[in-house]
Amino acid sequence: MSHDDVLNPKQMPHDPEKATLEGKNKFLGFWFFLGGETVLFASLFGTYLALNGSTQGENTPENLFGLELVFIMTMLLLTSSLTSVYAMYHMKNHDFGKMQLWLVITVALGLAFLGFEIYEFYHYIHEYDFTFRSSAFGSAFYTLVGFHGGHVLFGLCWITALIIRNQKRGLNLYNAPKYYTASLYWHFIDVVWVFIFTVVYLMGKVG
């Protein structure tokens, strides 16, 4: 049996993402990475919590933030997390077409989220003259929320690349771990957003 046959069995195993040694290693390695990402975001959250009182004037969290926009963004990202769960559900049932379709929906929702975030930053900069350099609060806010937005952008590029690259290949034991880790990354983005909307926006509004 050649290498290609091993990666394209006629009958897919139960967990295609962990059926090969490479898949198992990717799975473990990616969780190690997510543990590190947790610490990285914690330092940004710590900085934000330490500096969000240093506002240098009128642009305080209470005056700036609008909860309607944040609510829509939260719903978009939370729903995109569910759609990527559906994609992994179809992967486990070896239905490549449906998996691709759900990932396309995930990317669309993620793009909508990113669009709202760009609008939000644009709005703050042009209507409120609130920039990265306005105050310590401004620096901490744009660093934390912008870093999350950067993760969303990276995740979108990653998932889009997977969808396009594997379109003609179909599901096999070579790309199943790639899809699985990308979906873990996407869920982690939503984990971080849960704390952003709670700590930055909701607690900022409460004061």
Added chain:
Amino acid sequence: MADHTGSKPVHQAEYERKQHREEMKQQVISFVMMILFTFVAFGMVMAGVDSFFVIPVLLLLAIVQVVFQLYYFMHMKNKGHDMPALMMYGGAAVALLTIITFTTIIWW
């Protein structure tokens, strides 16, 4: 004869599909719960509940929501997730220390 590419018994494939459906159902339920928590969190802030009470509740709701995300959406409840759990709890412990350090340095 051992046949590596031979098909699984039908009942095995059916059993696995049923298992996946069951898991999917749990995931949809956790999604509904997460939406509900989000509504409660935003609702409390918009209604202007007292901040002394609302901040701990908001943090609690966020933590519960993240637990749903990790254990159901990211499958940490399934077998073979001991190392991921170690990594995430390790990361969370360092994260907590980092945040406590950063905030208390500014207080004092």
